[in-house]
Amino acid sequence: MTVNSRPARPARPVILGQNQYGKAENRVVKITRDGATHHIKDLNVSVSLSGDMDEVHYSGSNANVLPTDTTKNTVYAFAKEHGIESAEQFGIHLARHFVTSQEPIRTARIRIEEYAWERIEASDAETGHSFVRKGQEVRLTQITYDGSSWEVISGLKDLVVMNSTDSEFWGYAKDKYTTLKEAYDRILATEVSGRWRFNWTDDEQRVPDWETSYEQTKKHMLQAFAETYSLSLQQTLYQMGARIIDNRGEIDEVRFSLPNKHHFLVDLEPFGLKNDNEVYFAADRPYGLIEATVLRDGCEARIPVDLTNL
């Protein structure tokens, strides 16, 4: 049966809703060789396209469908042809390509995770070609382009941080189920998942230096975590976001999802020992989950509330 002889959209009280497609999790590693000194970019790139795709769902006509296999090939070809300066620059390039080269494709969303590598120090000097994977965090970006406007949301996940003092939690609401003891010197630890939205909207004007922006944003966030004398994780979260908004003019919105990695003092009395804020039980679950958006005054919140969807 040819495509044309297939039945058109069936006469049923059913319609197609939001849809998107593409190749997810394209792992691309780009080595740039500068003599004996090599540089690595290690990305996990997910392409998601949407637009005039009714027919492929209704009748099976693939005329508007650029194969997901092609989107995968484009990721690898672009790594060679254009290089990977930053995850954001690479994502912008890909998004623009899909929307401007295929008429039926109206919106491209490119999500990228970046894994960092650090040079191994040999006994005499740094090596040019040996690396150890940096375990700290996964860097993230999401680029969305609809042919006229851009949205760039970057961030990170899996960044585990701890303050071994300067954290209290007391004065909270209590009811008959409250057993938590007030804490005047506790451990504050979390695994930061954060996203920040850039106010960059145009492809030519004021393009942020994406690499510097990431490093500086992470630095301000960590300094705020370290320097805030915390009365709650909520207060610390707000300070982390506010520090970014205050210092990074290219960012209008920050959202954090911070699990409170509880450290409970162990009762050592049964062993005749005094626990002087030294020995803790690190609980993995359940955990408090503190989430909030911090915005530049007058700006709109657009980062999804549930960061697992981003």
Ligand SMILES: O=c1[nH]c(=O)c2[nH]c(=O)[nH]c2[nH]1
């Ligand atoms: O920083 C905290 N915020 C809370 O809301 C909370 N609730 C709780 O039991 N411990 C904590 N700690």
